Amino acid sequence: MNWLTYAFLSALFAAFTAILAKIGVKDVNSNLATAIRTIVILIFAWAIVFFQGHFKDLSSISKTSLVFLVLSGIATGMSWLFYFRALQLGEAAKVSPIDKLSLVLTIILAGLILKEKITPLILLGAALMSAGAIIIGFAK
Secondary structure (H helix, E strand, O other), rough: OOOOHHHHHHHHHHHHHHHHHHOOOOOOOHHHHHHHHHHHHHHHHHHHHHHHOHHHHHHHHHHHHHHHHHHHHHHHHHHHHHHHHHHHHHOOEEEEEHOOOOOHHHHHHHOOOOOOOOOOHHHHHHHHHHHHHHHOOOOO
């Protein structure tokens, strides 16, 4: 499979995540719900690593990679905490598009930090995504 197939599968499962989380967080503290979800992901991810035999690669990870992976994990955790609280307070169909403004922020940060090329067409797409997310998120 190529990157596009994986990206679409990611989007599909992210959509299910929003719906399932909205149902699951109904009568549960959002931080507790995030912790439960994190334990499931932790077990699931490590099971895949062990099943595929990649556990032996752990010692070959550079300190730089490890630092950035830990920072990414912290950012993910913060995102999930805020996302679950937003789902608890708002409608999934409105919370999710606002959350997906991360796409636009990623484009901006990729240009600034990673020095990726941001073309006028990419900027137009980012503007349209922003407009769509805002329209959906604030629709009555």
